[in-house]
Structures are given as structure tokens and as C-alpha cells.
Amino acid sequence: MALACTAALAATAACGSSDAGTTADGKVELTVATFNEFGYEDLLKEYEASHPNIKVTHRKTGKSDDHHQNMFTKIGAGSGLSDIEAVEEGWLAQVMAKSNQFNDLTKIGPADVKPDRWLKWKSDSATTKDGALIGYGTDIGPLAMCYNKDLFAAAGLPTEPEAVKAIFATWDSYFAAGDQFKAKTGDKAWFDSAAQVFNAMVNQNKVGYYDVDDKLVVDSNPDIKADWDKVTAAVAKGQSAKLVAFGNEWNTGFKTSAFATKTCPSWMLGVVEKQAGPENSGKWAVTDAFPEGGGNWGGSFLTVPKQSKHPKEAAELAAWLTAPEQQIKAFTSKGTFPSQVEALTAPALLEQTSAYFGGAKVGALFAEQAKKVPAAQHKGPASGQIQDKVFNSALQAVEQGTSVDDAWKQAVEGSQKAAK
Known part of the structure; x- marks a missing residue:
């Protein structure tokens, strides 16, 4: 049968061509492209079981960069995209710059799925200037502070989560505590990496590397320079361990x-x-405190490219995957923290504790931290590259002995080059 089908126009729907978006038995075939761990394996099987007319093919890539590239x-080729493409927040700005390639989910998605399903800053992040929603929010990464209790005790600092909150109230109090810590401990560092701290600071600002008109403002935004000055001053005082995040030495440092x-x-x-x-x-x-209130690091969205042959069915699947009920299941499976308002009050999330972190009620803790995140900061086309490549490299240079002024010049010029 397969040979006969190939000989007789394999491109037809009757022959089950994936190009036609249907299987040999007439089912609508939807492809879903994700990366890392979304917790969707069992969910996609569940969806197929309740939608007998749908066949789902999951294309899972190990690395985020590989998936997005x-x-x-x-x-660029104009073909080959999956019906649903996952987009990580670090790449979202580049996707938003090509929003005309993606469907507006407020138009093709289920009528009862509104942006207020999600935390406002989450849905705002995937909303274009003209009001099109191009992504349904999946997970988020609300920020808290982790600390080493033994090192705090050695420095004469409080060690219990409630007692340390004052240390993490503001960035000024944070760096001041770092001075106290260094005075008592000498060779130990206060934080792991200048870039890890700086990125969190910048992402809290009302305006980041770009203004709302996509104009690069690295050299004219006083908040970025103020953050830079505070972090590099802390480096000069020996507060940084000078480690490259996720490298071998950083891993061992824990x-x-x-x-x-x-x-x-x-x-x-x-x-x-x-x-x-x-x-x-x-x-x-871990404590439910973070300097200046809150922040977010991580999280993704599900988009439906205009290349999809079944955009309505794809949007329905994306809406189902990002419903509070399914996000709680994904959280239970892979620990992906949900972005849906209703999910943040679910007992399965609020009751989660961590024995490793002393029995901390981490579900409730991060649910509260998620609510503290300020309004979504506008991201320009090269925001991700500027953060992850340009400023990370410049701050590493400072940690290795480059003068602060020279490294700042490197960061500004690198940002201008990335934005071209």
C-alpha cells in the first residue's frame, strides 16, 4: 500500500501527507515544537484521547538556542514551522519583531480564553502595540533569594528566612550586607556572578535596553548605568565569586x-x-523577598505561526495546554511554575514544600513572588542578545580586571552593533 500510495501522488491528503496537515485516516495532524522540559508528554496523549479527530506530533529539541534558531x-524560508511553536522569553522580542508571521490568538483562539487568564505582565509581554496576542503564556520564573545559612552564620548575619528579609529589601541593603559579609569572612564571595545580579536589576526597570519605540537607549538610560555602577562597585569590593553561570566552576560552587x-x-x-x-x-x-520587590527570569509562550494549515485547531490545543488545570499537571510533572491567575491558588501548587530547603512552602512562596513582578518591560529586537552576550561579557571582563570605564564602553559599543 505504501508503494502504491507513493506512486500515485503522495502529496495528496488521502496518502496521509504531513504537508496537507491530515493523516491517512483523515485526522487533523498538529505538530507541536518545544524545547527542554514543558511537561507535555502525558498531556498531549490526554488531548488525543479526548479529541479522536486530532493526531499530535511532538517535536522536542534539547536546547532552547537550537530550537529558536x-x-x-x-x-525566513517561509515553510516548515510547526502548528504550535514554543517561544522562550529571552527570544520573545525577536518573535515580536516578526509578529506578522504569527496569528493573533484573540481572533483565532477559543472565545472564552482572554488575556486575563494570565498574570497581566505575562500576557502583556506577548501583546503587540496594536493589541494582537501572539502567545499563550506557559510557565514563569518568579524571583526570590536563596542563601547559604552556614555562610550567613559565619558572618554574624541572621539565618532564618523571616529574619533575612531586611537584607534583601533593596539593592542598597543587599550590597551593604555584602560589605558586612566580606568584612567577616574574607575569602568568601557574597554572590556568584555580576551578570546574574545585573540582569535581574535591569529587568526590574520600567525601561530596559530599548524604549517603547524600539530605540536603543543603553547609553542614555540612567537606570542601566546606575545598576552597572552598583554591581561593578560590589565587584571591586570582592563581593563576586567571578563565576560564569552554568559553567563547571559555578556548578561546583554550590x-x-x-x-x-x-x-x-x-x-x-x-x-x-x-x-x-x-x-x-x-x-x-530560600526566602520570599527580593530586592526592590520582585522580578521574573524565565518562562515561555505557545504561538501559532501563520504557516499552520490548521490554525484554529492549533489555537484550541495551545489554549488547552495553557489552561490552569493543565499547567498544574505540567508543574507537578516537571516543576514548570504556572503563569495563570487561577493556577496560582491551586492547592497542588500552594501545598508544595521542599525538604531540601528546610521544608519551605515553596509553592506558596513563589506564587506570592509572581504577584510582585512589575509591569512587563518592553523588549527590543536585540534585547536578549544584549543581555546574554554583550553585558554578560562586559561584566565578566570587569571581574577579570578590565577597568569599569573600558568595560562600559565595550558594553555600549557591543549593544549598538547587536542592534544594527
Whole structure:
């Protein structure tokens, strides 16, 4: 049968061509492209079981960068995109710059799915200037602070989560505590990496690397320069461990107590536990405080490209996957913290505790932190590259001895080049 079908116009729907968007038995075939872990494996099977006319093919890529580079290649080619394409927040600005390639979900999605399903800052992030919603929010990474209790005790600092909140009230109080810590401990660092702190600071600002008209403002935004000055001053005082995030030495640093504090999005707890190891259970703690209120690091969206042959069915699947009920299941499966307002009050989330972090009620903690995130900051086309490549490199240069002025010049010129 397969040979006969191939000989007789394999491109027809009757022969089950994926190009036609239907299977051999007449089902609508939807492709879903994700990366890393979304917790969708069992959910997609559940959707197929309740929608017998739908066949779902899951295209899962290991690395976020590989997924997004492949996606942009297919956008340029004008073909090959999946019916649903996941987009990570770091790449969202580049997708928004090509929003005409994606469907407005307020027009093709289920009528009862409104932007207020999500935290406002989450849905606002995927809304264009003319009001088109191009992505349904999946997970988020609300920020709290993690700290090493043994190192805090050695410096004469309080160690219990409630007692340390004053330390993490503002960036000024945070860096002042770092001075106290260094005075008492000498060779130990206050934080892991200048870039890890700086990125959190910049993302809290009302205006980031671009203004709302997509004009690059790195050299004219006083908030960015103020953040830079505070972080580099802390580096000069020895507060940074000078580690490259997610590198081997950084990984080992959790186990060897190389630094006392860590900016901690919800998903970072798993990283800390893995890298510090079982022998350090109870040594690391997390508190529901973050300098200047709150912030977010991480999270994704589900989009429906205009290349989709079944946009309505794709939007229905994307809406179902991002419904509060399914997001709680994904959270239970893979720890992806939900962005839906209703999900943030679900008992399955609020009752979650972490034995590794001393029994902390981490579900309720991060649900509260999510509500503290300020309005969505506008991201320009090269915002992700400027943060992850340009400023990270410039701050690493400072940590390795480059003068602050020279590194700032490097950051400004690198941003201008990235924005061209």
C-alpha cells in the first residue's frame, strides 16, 4: 500500500501527507515544537484521547538556542514551522519583531480564553502595540533569594528566612550586607556572578535596553548605568565569586559554598539541589523577598505561526495546554511554575514544600513572588542578545580586571552593533 500510495501522488491528503496537515485516516495532524522540559508528554496523549479527530506530533529539541534558531530559519524560508511553536522569553522580542508571521490568538483562539487568564505582565509581554496576542503564556520564573545559612552564620548575619528579609529589601541593603559579609569572612564571595545580579536589576526597570519605540537607549538610560555602577562597585569590593553561570566552576560552587547568595527564580531550586548535592540538604534556604520587590527570569509562550494549515485547531490545543488545570499537571510533572491567575491558588501548587530547603512552602512562596513582578518591560529586537552576550561579557571582563570605564564602553559599543 505504501508503494502504491507513493506512486500515485503522495502529496495528496488521502496518502496521509504531513504537508496537507491530515493523516491517512483523515485526522487533523498538529505538530507541536518545544524545547527542554514543558511537561507535555502525558498531556498531549490526554488531548488525543479526548479529541479522536486530532493526531499530535511532538517535536522536542534539547536546547532552547537550537530550537529558536531553527524556528527563525523556517520563518525566513517561509515553510516548515510547526502548528504550535514554543517561544522562550529571552527570544520573545525577536518573535515580536516578526509578529506578522504569527496569528493573533484573540481572533483565532477559543472565545472564552482572554488575556486575563494570565498574570497581566505575562500576557502583556506577548501583546503587540496594536493589541494582537501572539502567545499563550506557559510557565514563569518568579524571583526570590536563596542563601547559604552556614555562610550567613559565619558572618554574624541572621539565618532564618523571616529574619533575612531586611537584607534583601533593596539593592542598597543587599550590597551593604555584602560589605558586612566580606568584612567577616574574607575569602568568601557574597554572590556568584555580576551578570546574574545585573540582569535581574535591569529587568526590574520600567525601561530596559530599548524604549517603547524600539530605540536603543543603553547609553542614555540612567537606570542601566546606575545598576552597572552598583554591581561593578560590589565587584571591586570582592563581593563576586567571578563565576560564569552554568559553567563547571559555578556548578561546583554550590557544593563548596563559594558564595553566600543567589538570585533564585523558581526553577533555580532544582539547580541548587542538584549541584549542592544531598550532603548539603538544609544548608541552602530560600526566602520570599527580593530586592526592590520582585522580578521574573524565565518562562515561555505557545504561538501559532501563520504557516499552520490548521490554525484554529492549533489555537484550541495551545489554549488547552495553557489552561490552569493543565499547567498544574505540567508543574507537578516537571516543576514548570504556572503563569495563570487561577493556577496560582491551586492547592497542588500552594501545598508544595521542599525538604531540601528546610521544608519551605515553596509553592506558596513563589506564587506570592509572581504577584510582585512589575509591569512587563518592553523588549527590543536585540534585547536578549544584549543581555546574554554583550553585558554578560562586559561584566565578566570587569571581574577579570578590565577597568569599569573600558568595560562600559565595550558594553555600549557591543549593544549598538547587536542592534544594527
